[in-house]
Ligand SMILES: Cc1cc2nc3c(=O)[nH]c(=O)nc-3n(C[C@H](O)[C@H](O)[C@H](O)COP(=O)(O)O)c2cc1C
């Protein structure tokens with residue numbers, strides 16, 4: 449764009465160091481672990497692990513987790529010697545914080561969260577590489593086996609995470625493995641898992657998730673669904689289990705692709721499903737059609753107990769396999785921003801940008817799924833505007849692509865001088881470049897969930913869990929963009945000069 453005067457070009461002046469372009473990819477990723485124990489060793493090397501003994505699963509662990517998960521600088525906690533649980537069993541929380549989050553994704557510890565997300569995108573999500581798992585005879589997860597009458601899931605150190613939860617949730621940092629009964633492919637998805645009694649679990653899957661589509665197919669056929677639940681997988685497997693990777697792609701293949709080597713799996717003795725051989729704890733069993741029990745409530749990622757109590761499918765446990773001194777990975781949601789928002793922002797922002805670009809939107813310079821909305825309720829997308837309607841296109845696609853479609857709320861599209869990961873910059877752009885009467889589009893009847901706190905009880909009661917979305921065009925209006933007032937901020941040259949001359953005044 450040509451400007452007539454000598455003013456700084458508002459289209460190219462970064463406000464606070466805007467995020468643009470692809471990250472320099474001279475960083476070679478390396479995943480230093482293939483299981484949770486090795487991950488723990490690596491986190492210990494970074495000096496970010498705190499071990500605490502003798503806390504109760506009834507209350508203490510949930511209390512410490514509640515504080516740690518909302519504090520990015522808090523360490524990873526390992527709880528040992530938990531009274532009333534299997535000797536040597538442990539609970540690990542807050543894996544994604546400090547320097548260990550970069551280690552978890554296989555990148556150097558000095559990258560910022562935005563650089564980390566970009567590197568993750570460029571290396572792993574741009575062209576998703578897949579390596580199928582390798583079947584092995586046995587592995588560490590088979591060190592201990594509970595089956596038949598011996599099955600007692602209550603012996604594992606599943607905490608009561610929040611005071612209002614309806615039970616102990618063994619599945620938070622977990623993923624369920626299922627096979628599509630028609631198409632045969634294997635899905636891994638993270639869904640909350642509550643203990644009903646020694647031999648049964650309840651789990652909740654929102655409509656539309658891959659795991660739910662599979663469950664609905666078994667139900668429609670009147671067949672039981674084989675399920676394996678991995679409760680102490682390595683963090684990368686868990687992160688893929690709770691991310692919106694494409695339908696029909698097995699998360700196990702994607703994890704193999706990220707590792708560059710196949711995941712070792714054992715053919716499940718009960719279900720025939722592939723069980724990760726190096727997992728800490730794997731539970732195998734069946735969901736019989738129409739076997740339901742009341743599950744919940746559970747303090748959820750929106751910061752509410754919004755889904756309340758409902759009958760949900762029951763898993764009859766046939767066997768539990770676990771390593772010596774097993775580690776349960778816990779990732780309970782807290783009111784955001786919390787650990788879940790932290791890791792989902794990094795992973796989902798990468799997927800969001802990919803989804804938008806792959807739908808053919810040009811000149812997307814950055815995207816961020818904000819922590820405060822647990823990487824769902826507030827999306828920000830930056831573009832270098834090229835034509836009228838470009839901002840609308842980017843906003844609608846971001847809102848409705850695989851990553852954005854489920855339980856979103858607001859999408860804000862900004863020009864590329866705005867750092868989309870900086871909430872203040874995004875809101876400033878919205879406040880100054882959007883016009884409420886003309887810049888906001890509404891989509892109605894979009895994909896949401898009973899977990900959405902803003903759906904009326906009357907609608908939830910009849911199974912209508914749809915919500916609405918606002919897409920806010922906070923770009924300079926295309927038709928008079930070159931008349932838009934210039935930004936009151938130093939040019940990059942002025943900033944460099946100011947720093948050179950006066951940075952000493954700000955040193956302590
Ligand atoms: C800690 C945690 C707990 C989650 N619990 C649930 C849940 O109870 N039900 C659900 O439908 N999704 C839950 N999710 C979100 C899903 O894991 C996510 O949407 C995933 O992409 C679903 O995978 P799928 O489409 O392969 O089934 C949870 C995510 C996290 C991080």
Ligand SMILES: [Mn+2]
Nearest residue numbers: 635636658693
């Ligand atoms: Mn999936």
